[in-house]
Amino acid sequence: MKKTIATMMLVLAGVTSRADTVTTNWNLSTGNVIPDGNLAGWSDTRVIGGISGTISDVNVSLNLSGGNNGDLYAYLVHSSGFAVLLNRVGRDGSNPFGYGNAGMAVTFDDGAATDIHFYGGTGIPSGSYQPDARNVSPLSSGATLAGFDRATSGAWLSSFTNQSANGSWTLFIADVVGGGSGPTVTSWGLTLDLVPVPEASQWAMCGAMAVFGAGYFYRVRRKVLSGNKDRE
Structure with missing residues (x-):
């Protein structure tokens, strides 16, 4: 009996737990310079299609x-x-200009250990960081930015959870302070973990297993009750 139950659980887990990962990377040609001191910024829209789940x-x-x-x-x-x-x-109450480094090669990941806003300001940042997630105007004071409650902002990558990956994805970047030259976007990309929608055949298997399980437990229960009556 225990072996049968374990087998049923493994089959159902196989039907529902499979996940896929899709990775995209868009290398950009010349002309992707973010205008300096311009809130209108720069944007790049990419359309993804044909992905299930x-x-x-x-x-x-x-x-x-x-x-x-x-x-x-x-x-x-x-x-x-x-x-x-x-x-x-890097912008906070004691540093009104933020970090002065030029460029980055980073991956934004909600599960990373370090908030990108305070990556340290030395060298060119690389590796994985939490997104800034400070959903306030970039013209806000340093104290406002540093003290913003990120936990309740809703502006995390988790905001895309449970959505379809298909459709338009738009990256927007603005250099909001004039007096220099804006950076160049050389590439950006996405890594999407997906939970596939079960096929009709998989749902049918789940239904068949449920019917089998109900019938199996019904027979076991009858056998137990019959044995109890024989002992009375």
């Missing part, structure tokens, strides 16, 4: 060269999801 996790890769990291505001939009990736990194 719903999103369980999103990571975003971003490669920039030049510019001033502390001047940048960036977000990602898809369907009803919205995530703030950068919002004047």
Whole structure:
């Protein structure tokens, strides 16, 4: 009996737990310079299609060269999801200009250990960071940015969870402080973890297993009750 139950559980787990990962990367040619000191910024929209299932996790890769990291505001939009990736990194009550590094090669991941806003300001940041997630104007004071409650902002990559991956994905970046030169976007991309929608045959298997299980337990129960009566 225990072996039969365990087998049923393994079959059902196989039907429902399979996940897929889709990775995209868009290398950009010349002409992708973010205008300096311009809130209108720069944007790039990519359309994804033909993917089944719903999103369980999103990571975003971003490669920039030049510019001033502390001047940048960036977000990602898809369907009803919205995530703030950068919002004047390094800018706080004691540093009104933010970090002065030029460029980055980072991956934004909600599960990373470090908030990109405080990556340290030394060298060119690389590796995985939490998105900034500060859903306030990039013109806000340093104290407002540093003290913003990110936990309740809703502007995380998790905002894309349970959505279809198909459709338009738009990356927006603005250099909001004038007086220099804006950075160049060399590439960006997505890594999407997806939970496939079960096929009709899989649902049929689940139904068949449920019917089998109900019948099996009914027979076992009758056998137990019959044995109890024989002992009376």
